[in-house]
Amino acid sequence: xxxxxxxxGAGPAGLTAARVAARRGLRVALLDAYATPGGQxxxxxxxxxxxxxxxxxxxxxxxxxxxxDGFRVHASxxxxxxxxxxxxxxxxxxVPFPGWDLPGVLTAGGAxxxxxxxxxxxxEEMVVAGTxxxxxxxxxxxxxxxxxxxxxxxxxxxxxxMAAALALVPSKAREALGYASRxxxxxxxYRTGHAVVAAHGEDSVExxxxxxxxxxWRPYAWRTVDCDTVAVGYGFTPQVDLLLQLGCAVAGDHVxxxxxxxxxxxxxxxAGEVTGVAGAPSAVVEGALAVHxxxxxxxxxxxxxxxxxxxxxxxxxxxxxxxDGWRDWLTPGTVVCRCEEVTLRxxxxxxxxxxxxxxxxxxxxxxxxxxxxxxxxxxxxxxLTGHEPAPQKRPFAQPITLADLTLHDREDNA
Amino acid sequence: MIEFRFEGRPVxxxxxxxxxxxxxxxxxxxxxxxxxxGRPRGLFCAIGACFDCLLTVxxxxxxxxxxxxxxxxxxxxG
Numbered sequence: 001x002x003x004x005x006x007x008x009g010a011g012p013a014g015l016t017a018a019r020v021a022a023r024r025g026l027r028v029a030l031l032d033a034y035a036t037p038g039g040q041x042x043x044x045x046x047x048x049x050x051x052x053x054x055x056x057x058x059x060x061x062x063x064x065x066x067x068x069d070g071f072r073v074h075a076s077x078x079x080x081x082x083x084x085x086x087x088x089x090x091x092x093x094x095v096p097f098p099g100w101d102l103p104g105v106l107t108a109g110g111a112x113x114x115x116x117x118x119x120x121x122x123x124e125e126m127v128v129a130g131t132x133x134x135x136x137x138x139x140x141x142x143x144x145x146x147x148x149x150x151x152x153x154x155x156x157x158x159x160x161x162m163a164a165a166l167a168l169v170p171s172k173a174r175e176a177l178g179y180a181s182r183x184x185x186x187x188x189x190y191r192t193g194h195a196v197v198a199a200h201g202e203d204s205v206e207x208x209x210x211x212x213x214x215x216x217w218r219p220y221a222w223r224t225v226d227c228d229t230v231a232v233g234y235g236f237t238p239q240v241d242l243l244l245q246l247g248c249a250v251a252g253d254h255v256x257x258x259x260x261x262x263x264x265x266x267x268x269x270x271a272g273e274v275t276g277v278a279g280a281p282s283a284v285v286e287g288a289l290a291v292h293x294x295x296x297x298x299x300x301x302x303x304x305x306x307x308x309x310x311x312x313x314x315x316x317x318x319x320x321x322x323x324d325g326w327r328d329w330l331t332p333g334t335v336v337c338r339c340e341e342v343t344l345r346x347x348x349x350x351x352x353x354x355x356x357x358x359x360x361x362x363x364x365x366x367x368x369x370x371x372x373x374x375x376x377x378x379x380x381x382x383x384l385t386g387h388e389p390a391p392q393k394r395p396f397a398q399p400i401t402l403a404d405l406t407l408h409d410r411e412d413n414a
Numbered sequence: 415m416i417e418f419r420f421e422g423r424p425v426x427x428x429x430x431x432x433x434x435x436x437x438x439x440x441x442x443x444x445x446x447x448x449x450x451x452g453r454p455r456g457l458f459c460a461i462g463a464c465f466d467c468l469l470t471v472x473x474x475x476x477x478x479x480x481x482x483x484x485x486x487x488x489x490x491x492g
Contacts, residue, residue, distance in 0.1 A: 105458065
């Protein structure tokens with residue numbers, strides 16, 4: 001059967017959209033790669049009730065294509081729908097540093113997922129480092145799990161813009177205060193203008209070098225901190241693979257939508273982090289607005305709420321950028337591309353040979369050609385070649401076997 | 415709780431837990447080495463994006479440890 005709406009991604013945006021659409025009488029399919037809905041944000045919480053929605057879990061969507069009467073969504077089965085909503089979220093962004101490929105270095109989101117979703121303690125003694133307000137809930141989650149959090153290091157400095165943004169969204173201000181008081185009660189120092197600039201150890205992390213940073217992130221005044229695990233996060237990268245496959249217009253790292261979540265491609269909607277990282281409350285609003293582009297008019301209240309949360313997200317973006325000084329943390333031998341083990345030296349050699357853009361550097365030195373397809377190092381390689389990071393086209397959004405491909409081919413011709 | 419085997423040795427996992435999380439919690443932090451530098455690899459992103467945590471499950475290679483739910487009796491190798 002064909003659906004009115006296929007939603008890819010069962011996080012806050014996708015769940016909301018599926019629920020609202022079902023309530024409006026649309027035939028809805030909701031697909032997610034995980035065995036339980038919720039996405040990263042709601043991992044480990046009680047599964048939400050979804051009445052009237054065909055929920056398809058464990059479905060890793062590897063491609064979407066336009067067909068004569070809508071879209072074909074390919075996972076381990078193929079789902080067809082008139083309209084497609086992509087709500088595939090984001091993954092952590094990490095800047096490279098010496099030792100960042102040692103086991104025991106985790107992304108901040110990964111460390112949190114291990115507690116919330118997997119119910120394990122990612123480490124015994126940990127340092128949390130990076131930039132952005134997400135570091136606070138990560139540190140608190142780790143504390144609650146019994147981890148000894150030694151320090152939380154925010155590379156940026158407090159910004160007046162951020163204070164103004166918090167005044168815009170009082171609930172966020174309360175949330176931040178709650179985290180801060182929890183850290184203070186546990187005597188965990190929160191240091192701005194500091195970063196983990198190297199991790200040390202033989203087979204696993206045994207300690208890190210912490211440096212003070214200039215406002216542009218150049219390191220000075222180094223010291224070492226013993227710990228067995230590090231959680232690092234420098235913001236998020238929207239997962240826009242499926243939207244790029246369909247040719248949706250992008251701006252920076254995200255997909256462009258109108259006020260009702262319509263992308264530049266007819267019939268394709270996008271909601272949540274893929275439209276620009278803005279957090280779960282914004283994703284919920286966008287999920288609902290996406291359905292209003294199909295049925296009825298968007299309530300002015302939702303439009304106003306979206307505008308307010310977007311202003312807040314924009315202020316966050318401007319307050320917690322990744323600043324160029326991180327390049328000074330690297331040595332020539334630092335691995336930049338983890339999959340292909342491409343060092344800074346190899347990237348510099350490619351540039352010396354005349355590679356002046358990320359694509360030519362990739363062709364000469366292979367960063368981004370491995371299993372992750374540049375998901376981890378893409379932004380860093382772009383920055384190291386003097387370019388703005390841009391989303392990369394990936395014809396396959398997930399790895400699939402040749403056997404799966406031939407199966408799809410047979411179904412197509414059946 | 416269920417039990418699977420990593421390189422022949424028993425590892426406990428909670429119901430629904432990934433192989434990667436169970437190994438990490440058991441103190442096994444790396445389960446493969448890289449092709450060029452022989453560097454150890456284990457969990458990094460833990461949400462299926464980085465492909466650092468690849469291992470072989472019941473003979474099927476290149477499975478993401480963080481995305482593969484542990485089943486009783488699984489034979490896992492690096």
